[in-house]
Amino acid sequence: MNPRTPVRGGRRPVRLASAAAAALVAGLLAGNGSAAGEGGTPAALAYDCGLPSGSVRATVEVAARLPASAEVGKPVQPGPVQVTVGLARADVAALLPKDTAAVLSTASLAVEVSQNDQKATAMWSQLAAPSTPVPAEGEVRLVHSGAVPTVTVGGAGDVTLTAGELRLGLLTATPAAGQEAAPETVPLVCEPVAGQDLRLGTVPVPGDGSTAPSATPGSPGPSEPGEDTGRRKGGGVTVQPRSDPAPVGKCPTVVPQGKADPSDAPVAPPGATPGEFDLPGSPGCAYAIGVANISKLNGAMVINDPKRRPVTISVLAVTHSSVRSSVQPGGLYLRLDSLADLKLPDAESTFLTFGFEPVTAKVRFETGPVTISTGNVGTSIFSVISFKQSLRLYDVKVNGTPLDVGDSCRTATPYKVVLNGGAKYTNVFYGGTLDGTIDIPKFSGCGTNGEDLDPLFTASISGPGNSIEMNQGTTCIPDSPDNLCPPDVPELPGTTAAKQ
Known part of the structure; x- marks a missing residue:
């Protein structure tokens, strides 16, 4: 600026x-x-x-x-x-x-x-x-x-x-x-x-x-x-703002629609009711890089791989605030909510199914509206990102041989993703790291010509305890004087640079 x-x-x-x-x-x-x-x-x-x-x-x-x-x-x-x-x-x-x-x-x-x-x-x-x-x-x-x-x-x-x-x-x-x-x-x-x-x-x-x-x-x-x-x-x-020289593009022209759902963020402790304010929000974009671990397969896949050409997510920064001052009954409460539209590129991973059979598959993420909530309760800092998501599998190969799973091989129901960052996530503008675990539902619609492959993928993938770690970079706000544009591509979670 x-x-x-x-x-x-x-x-x-x-x-x-x-x-x-x-x-x-x-x-x-x-x-x-x-x-x-x-x-x-x-x-x-x-x-x-x-x-x-x-x-x-x-x-x-x-x-x-x-x-x-x-x-x-x-x-x-x-x-x-x-x-x-x-x-x-x-x-x-x-x-x-x-x-x-x-x-x-x-x-x-x-x-x-x-x-x-x-x-x-x-x-x-x-x-x-x-x-x-x-x-x-x-x-x-x-x-x-x-x-x-x-x-x-x-x-x-x-x-x-x-x-x-x-x-x-x-x-x-x-x-x-x-x-x-x-x-x-x-x-x-x-x-x-x-x-x-x-x-x-x-x-x-x-x-x-x-x-x-x-x-x-x-x-x-x-x-x-x-x-x-x-x-x-x-x-x-x-x-x-950061030193990553990776190529970046322009912000998406699509502005996230809807209303933030902060139900997964901490609520104000008993006391005076916080003041609630709807705000117009600041449209922009950011890069979010992640790693998802599949517990049953003891393997991981990279989400929005920074070594390939990653895509940005659309952000509408700060659409709502909830504020109660520290001198009011119950003490300080501050929550700032933002919206995001998370359109991730397909991921490709290879796992050893049941410990010995190499299986390669492409994964398509179907993600609903994303809510980003940051703030504090007293001196306790919080940052929460939440959304619902489904997985679709395609181009599956077992030991190099194609396995036709059809066009509708996906989790039977959407699952909830809740990521927490605490003080590691600065705010929606400067980003940071967050992590959480998800329960992957059973699969349905897998197989063709009467072959039911749902039990195979349910047995090898579905279940609790699957960890996700995301690292969001800076958010570019084009119409802001200090707009942080273009947005930076952050380090992959788990690397030395991402932990600093």
């Missing part, structure tokens, strides 16, 4: 509600490397946030784990990142509706990444703070956290990260009783106060003694200072 791009008024409630699911844990995780700021402490900065009637002063602390050093051509992943914004209670009260007892907030920080004479802008977007009580006096401290882009450089020399423009969105977490429309987000555009040291940290990149980074062959030349190179090669500096 270009730091100067105006906030689009029509997207405000959706963008804040979407980002709120990302920030459910306060504080930094332990890790190697040094935190941002001199001496390993967070960088303490001052910002002026503009309003039509003037400006308000904000104190900002930025902390991000940075590695002690980096290598040429290998991605550097800052994080986890925490951006803590302090605003005077009176300023917050003047911006939000009367009697607001708690506030949700989202933050996007423009970070200049420089090495020698090369520069690029990394947008630390979708950082969000959970429901924060508004104190009777003093300062409201909004603790934002979330995933941020990687940085890759093409040569030796120190890589310096410098803070730039900060954008905030404030939203009351205590909607008025009977309020049907989603609360309006109050946007703030904040500029750093002049005369400060805005450096967030430096990562040395050792080399052969050369101080000039080497540009990637065929890439554009050096960028102009302050130019947002995004995912393009800017001389020797590349910024990406």
Whole structure:
């Protein structure tokens, strides 16, 4: 996102509600490397946030784990990142509706990444703070956290990260009783106060003694200072949400239809009833890669194989929110629901049926509407993806010999798939990993010319305890300023990179 791009008024409630699911844990995780700021402490900065009637002063602390050093051509992943914004209670009260007892907030920080004479802008977007009580006096401290882009450089020399423009969105977490429309987000555009040291940290990149980074062959030349190179090669500096270079396509034009079914997500504990808000949603697309294990066959098949040309799923991000503030009876409850249309390519796998007979089959997935729910109950984080699905088998070969199973060899009834990710799944925009187990129903319609093969497939495949693990990449939202387009192709679950 270009730091100067105006906030689009029509997207405000959706963008804040979407980002709120990302920030459910306060504080930094332990890790190697040094935190941002001199001496390993967070960088303490001052910002002026503009309003039509003037400006308000904000104190900002930025902390991000940075590695002690980096290598040429290998991605550097800052994080986890925490951006803590302090605003005077009176300023917050003047911006939000009367009697607001708690506030949700989202933050996007423009970070200049420089090495020698090369520069690029990394947008630390979708950082969000959970429901924060508004104190009777003093300062409201909004603790934002979330995933941020990687940085890759093409040569030796120190890589310096410098803070730039900060954008905030404030939203009351205590909607008025009977309020049907989603609360309006109050946007703030904040500029750093002049005369400060805005450096967030430096990562040395050792080399052969050369101080000039080497540009990637065929890439554009050096960028102009302050130019947002995004995912393009800017001389020797590349910024990406993730580093997978797999080919990607455009977002599907079909927008998921229907209504989210969050019945598999955690419900609010007893107390005040959460406020329910329908939202227009943000259409986009993402890649979801998975592995399904067939318990009886002691084998696995790859879903949407990243080594072939995977397909994207259609997403309508954040169509509904359910919010109850932490100060209400029963405590904090936040749930954000999204819809997806999961049209997966056919999979092909070979198993040893009954332990000795190699059977190869193609599998077609027939999947119903997908609901993605993320949020938290108190300090407990949850993420749930659920849908109904059927399997159809075709092109079956036994020890290389074709076995005609007909055109209707499938599970007799659809089965329910419920995948849980907890904190491993950031939100619908940044994705993550989820897993679960399914019960595969018996098969029907298998066989031709009077031959009934249903018992064969039921005996060898059907049953409980079949595990599924999925990894969703970033979601491309074409009409959003920081749209994460094109979407990244994530790692196959179970690999080292996917577990990091």
